[in-house]
Amino acid sequence: MIVIAKNLRIKAARAAMDMSQKALAEAVGVSRQTMNAIEQGDYNPTIKLCRAICRVLGKTLDELFWEDDEHEE
Amino acid sequence: MIVIAKNLRIKAARAAMDMSQKALAEAVGVSRQTMNAIEQGDYNPTIKLCRAICRVLGKTLDELFWEDDEHEE
DNA sequence: AATATCTGTCAAGTATATTTTACTTTTTGC
DNA sequence: GCAAAAAGTAAAATATACTTGACAGATATT
Numbered sequence: 001m002i003v004i005a006k007n008l009r010i011k012a013a014r015a016a017m018d019m020s021q022k023a024l025a026e027a028v029g030v031s032r033q034t035m036n037a038i039e040q041g042d043y044n045p046t047i048k049l050c051r052a053i054c055r056v057l058g059k060t061l062d063e064l065f066w067e068d069d070e071h072e073e
Numbered sequence: 074m075i076v077i078a079k080n081l082r083i084k085a086a087r088a089a090m091d092m093s094q095k096a097l098a099e100a101v102g103v104s105r106q107t108m109n110a111i112e113q114g115d116y117n118p119t120i121k122l123c124r125a126i127c128r129v130l131g132k133t134l135d136e137l138f139w140e141d142d143e144h145e146e
Numbered sequence: 147a148a149t150a151t152c153t154g155t156c157a158a159g160t161a162t163a164t165t166t167t168a169c170t171t172t173t174t175g176c
Numbered sequence: 177g178c179a180a181a182a183a184g185t186a187a188a189a190t191a192t193a194c195t196t197g198a199c200a201g202a203t204a205t206t
Contacts, residue, residue, distance in 0.1 A: 020182060020183085021182070021183065022181095022182075030165090031164065031166075032182095033166085033185085033186095034163080034164055034165080037164090039183095040184075040185090043162075043163060043164090044162090044163080045120055045164095046117040046118065046119055047117050047118055047119070047123050047138050048117040049163090051138075051139070051140065060139060061135050062133050062135045065120050065134060066124070066133060066134050093151080093152060094152075094153065095151090103194075103195090105152095106154090106155085106194080107195075109154065109155085110194085112153095115155095116193060118193075118194090119162090119194095122193090
């Protein structure tokens with residue numbers, strides 16, 4: 001099951017721009033399921049994908065991906 | 074060949090702590106070759122690995138991994 | 147110059163991120 | 177309440193991150 005921690009910061013930033021998971025996924029060049037899995041904390045994206053998400057949402061890596069899921073494994 | 078861009082910031086932070094690639098790799102729980110490849114820009118690490126590197130080197134994601142290699146592909 | 151450590155690189159294998167298809171459940175607007 | 181869009185989830189296939197082992201060139205240090 002590999003729980004990491006939900007990324008509510010992405011969800012919030014997405015809501016602030018009125019974007020659906022699908023819209024964000026397309027803007028970022030990834031499947032909708034992948035975006036969903038990332039928000040759900042189901043697996044770790046690559047830094048390249050994280051950067052793309054940050055760019056679209058107008059946030060930095062620290063704002064979206066720094067230490068909220070440190071109880072990994 | 075997939076060139077992304079060397080990550081000289083990791084190299085510098087590592088030098089500042091007088092750590093070899095091997096030492097950093099071990100501290101971070103990854104192979105020496107993987108650390109080398111990341112510094113060489115040979116592939117994109119996962120965000121989990123990036124966080125581990127940041128923790129060991131006392132830097133944030135933005136400091137080490139934000140936009141230096143945006144000419145990807 | 148000799149030895150040791152550090153770095154760059156390659157090939158073959160393993161682990162896991164990501165895709166695609168598809169189905170169910172929630173949310174939202176009318 | 178109904179319909180449509182949005183969100184959560186799963187299995188099988190593919191792409192790629194990461195490992196292991198091994199070797200060569202570079203950089204000390206003596």
